[in-house]
Amino acid sequence: MELGDKVLKGHIRSIGKAISCIENNRPEKEQLIDYLYPFCGKAEVIGVTGSPGAGKSTLVDKLIKRERKLGKKVGIIAVDPSSPFSGGAILGDRLRMQNHASDDDVYIRSMASRGHLGGIATATADAIKIFDAAGFDLIIIETIGVGQTEIEVMDLADLVLLVLVPGMGDEIQALKAGIMEIGDIYVINKKDHDGAQKLYAEVEYVLNINQSENDKEKNPIILTSANLDEGIDDLVKCYRDYFKYIRCNNILEEKRKKRIVNEINHIFTEKIISEVNQFLHIEKKINQWVKNILHEKVGPYTLINKKIEQFIKEFKEQ
């Protein structure tokens, strides 16, 4: 497989083409991914999430700088939402990372969330594999916010940095409600702004309430000023220690296993749905079903159960 071989050699243009192949869900996608699969599993994956404007991209830029000093090849996947109206997107994350534009060992790819069949998480998972197989040591994924989609994307990471900034009360509410527990390490960025210390105290307090005693050391809080390049060394040391910790305690292995479970479920569901759709010609029949529900007052569960029964019967006879 030519494209696959070039990806394995780290050929930049081919990596770009391979990711497009995934993004556009081209037929050769499956073959490509499975070709690369045996070469995956070496890279570390860090997720960075938080509100728009929290300083995630600026922070990633500084992390790249540190990792490059250590000689690591770094791949970045920056996910931004597509417009629900036009389907288009403006992808501006790499604007903050252009310092690395001339460095061959830094690869930045912007991805729009699109209306992916398997969700952006499936596409991101495949893009991670491409970087991994191409020999990138560290892969950083940046996403915005706290929707279900973002949580799924963050599940692809070995560890997650949740970036918080002073003056965004909503996030503390979300933390309290347990919505934002996706963070492994909590980064309070813009420590140069008023309220950073207060936010630190609040986050510490919330984490204390939500966690049992022995969990505590697992969720460090780090203060940074990404644009001033302050606190970054602490953060890097912190996630390096965290990596060691999750490696030693088998947490990483469990996470990766869980990821494969998710992946199997995703692919399986996606495939089954499209098979069933094709078999039952749902697109053609859906209007009839709507009529059934509207006029004959058939309940949706009764209707669907009947259709599925019928499907299984026909399928067996086939």
Add this chain to the structure above:
Amino acid sequence: MTDIVRILIAKPGLDGHDRGAKYIARALKENGYEVIYTGLRQTPESIVKTAIQEDVNYIGLSLLSGAHNELFPQVIDLLKKNEADDIVVFGGGVIPEDDIASLMEKGVKAIFTPGTSIKEVISFIENNEKKNK
């Protein structure tokens, strides 16, 4: 399903105005394209590298500083060197009528001077996409 068109909007050169570039970026987004925007003062090297990493179909170069005769062909040459000359390059900004022919000859596929409506840019892309089918 057809592929979504990706476009890099880049500003080479030293001028510090990106209102025009941002306006184009928004308009292209509203037309359903994915636009990668990299900010001011990009070198031809960083533009080409970005275009390849992002695997864009188009590069739109926006320039007000008058260095288009050097910078646009540099981008084209670098694309060739990197086996990426299938990426279509167009330009916009303050570009004198006299320079247009020679830029087109060097491989720039379209030039949009100030006052061009965004519709023209979009129909250029749409027509070009049709040709590719």
